[in-house]
Amino acid sequence: MxxxxxxxxxxxxxxxxxxxxxxxxxxxxxxxxxxxxxxxxxxxxxxxxxxxxxxxxxxxxxxxxxxxxxVPDQTAERALFHFFRFEGPDGATLIPEPLDQTLARVAPPPAAAAALEDPGPDLWLITRRRSIAGAPALVEKIYLSPAHVPDPGSAETLPNALYSHYQALTGLSVVRAEDHLSACAAPAEIAAALGQPQPPPVLHVERRAFDLTGRVLEYRLSWCLTAHCRYRVTLG
Amino acid sequence: MxxxxxxxxxxxxxxxxxxxxxxxxxxxxxxxxxxxxxxxxxxxxxxxxxxxxxxxxxxxxxxxxxxxxxVPDQTAERALFHFFRFEGPDGATLIPEPLDQTLARVAPPPAAAAALEDPGPDLWLITRRRSIAGAPALVEKIYLSPAHVPDPGSAETLPNALYSHYQALTGLSVVRAEDHLSACAAPAEIAAALGQPQPPPVLHVERRAFDLTGRVLEYRLSWCLTAHCRYRVTLG
DNA sequence: AAGTGGTCTAGACCACAGG
DNA sequence: CTGTGGTCTAGACCACTTC
The missing domain is CATH 1.10.10.10 (Winged helix-like DNA-binding domain superfamily/Winged helix DNA-binding domain)
Structure with missing residues (x-):
């Protein structure tokens, strides 16, 4: 030294x-x-x-x-309790059930390209729906750079806990995330995915997930119906 | 020892x-x-x-x-940067301008009574509107127990930074807060206060603010139009 | 120069896990 | 029993603030 x-x-x-x-x-x-x-x-x-x-x-x-x-495992438990911020209206732990998901290579939308440095010509896009209390409540679009995650697998094999999946695939751990929340009327595509004839108000979450060197590993957009859940924040 | x-x-x-x-x-x-x-x-x-x-x-x-x-002053600066979580769409610091506010004694609504232990027969209620980028964007209902804050002053003298005001009045500091966020169509009363003919989607925030002994000093409900702002969260 | 917190060291003992 | 991290102490020196 x-x-x-x-x-x-x-x-x-x-x-x-x-x-x-x-x-x-x-x-x-x-x-x-x-x-x-x-x-x-x-x-x-x-x-x-x-x-x-x-x-x-x-x-x-x-x-x-x-x-x-x-060196901590990116256990499903930590990913769930630390980075999954939705809970029931009574404060109860909430576990959304997976409905369906797709995996594709897409041209990077501008916001995703800006968030993921060095995005390359195309990105992985995971689109998935999850339900709460039996009804579809959550739609997520998850963008990954192939430079960081060369092969996430197939839509059928993608697990519910993605952060531990990234770690198993690449050795990279998500150690920090930054969320930006807003409220909007669900875009038509999202409203349809949620089974709503009229665009309902949804909680929109834009997330950047960082590895321990500060690189953005994941850029995620979520739209959530908050009839049966809410997003919890503690300000120390 | x-x-x-x-x-x-x-x-x-x-x-x-x-x-x-x-x-x-x-x-x-x-x-x-x-x-x-x-x-x-x-x-x-x-x-x-x-x-x-x-x-x-x-x-x-x-x-x-x-x-x-x-012993830290509850400076307006800390209250603003630590407990005020809204920022501009580009990440810029955002300072909402006060529009108007009222102060009243009211019978405690059930949620406020549950949040503030020992609520007593009535509570202070501060209702205020604030604008962002020149348009009304934020409506807040702030409940205080007279047991903790005997006399918050008058509607005219209430400052923008309430937490430092509480501290000056009572010596009690807000050191922690817990927010619960959801999205909803603005209730009629809120839509009217925001000058919206139709109920727009709003970000609804339910906050409990704690002093250093863990008591709930304030119970606050906010409704925010997020056209020009967003709520930022960092998950370590 | 004096007083404060910040860093760094060295060593003792305790509490806990595992063979 | 050994080895680990957790607590506690004592003292040296540094960096910063104030007078």
Missing amino acids: RAEARPLYLQVREALVQRIADGHWRAGDALPSELALAAELGVSQGTVRKALDTLAADHLVDRRQGRGTF | RAEARPLYLQVREALVQRIADGHWRAGDALPSELALAAELGVSQGTVRKALDTLAADHLVDRRQGRGTF
Whole structure:
């Protein structure tokens, strides 16, 4: 570890992030112990600990007393509870049932091209419908760059939990997402997919999902009927 | 500091939170230095530091190198950037202009009574309209318990930034909020207030705002036209 | 110069998991 | 029993603010 302007523990943090991003350690792997990392990097255990604590705070590693420090699996559970923000009107956990989905290569719409840097000539587009309480309630258009996800599989094999699917395919984890919400009358195509004769008011969500190096891995548009669900946000 | 089951630094944290909640230190005040607190509480500086670091992470105190540790003012700036989640379509900061507002005592609607524990026979209700880009775009109904806010002032004197107003009046700070978002056709009353002949789709936000002891200080319903704005969420 | 928080180190002991 | 992370301490030095 050389002397530089930035604090040592941030340099250690970046070195560790680098190795995770490289795939040096894979999802599910345990990192070396604090003492081992300290010896290897030539810093004290306390400095490694501080770096690991900041990573844990960002959910980039998982620390378990007596066991070790782990690169987290993108478990379906975490994807569901952390990145799926819809819940029932009473606050109950809500699990939408898959209805149908398609997979295609499409020319990038301008918004998708702008969101996904380096979009290339065409993108993967997953279109899917999901139902809540037995009625179609959610339509999603999910854009992926082939540069990041060369082959998502087929429409039949796409699982419900996409983020863990991306990780299994590519080693890339979604660690952060930014949503922009608005209300609009459902576009005709969406209203039809939701089985509504008249365009109903829908909650529109535009999402950018980032990997741990800050690249946009996924650009997603959702339209949701909120008769039986709502989007929950906690502002700390 | 007595020996107990919970870690020392959490006991220190709670002692500090208690004093802030008590008003022992007021908004804007500096806390004693780490060494002074350590001596007073009979623990090491490192333990006090760890407690203060967790408080800073939760925005309950403000630490500034060379100056000290402060109980944060509920500045209009923080209220705006942290708890006001609307922005322009291009991501630009957005400042809605106040249009008009009223203040009344009303019988608590069931939802407001459920949200505000101990609501009493009636509540304060602030109703206000705000405009974006020159057109009415936001209607808010804000319920306050007189037990927490005995006298919010008059409709004429209510400022734009309510959370810092609450703090100036009562010493209570909003430190956390939970929003529930849905889309609906604007109720007739709201459509009229927004100057829309037909009920437009609006983003409906139900907010509970908490003080640092976890009580609900405010229950707020908002209806927003999202033609020129959107609600931004970052999921870490 | 004095006082504050920020970083870094070294070492002790505790709590937990697993062989 | 060993090894892990979690807590707690003590002390050194640095960076920043204020007088």
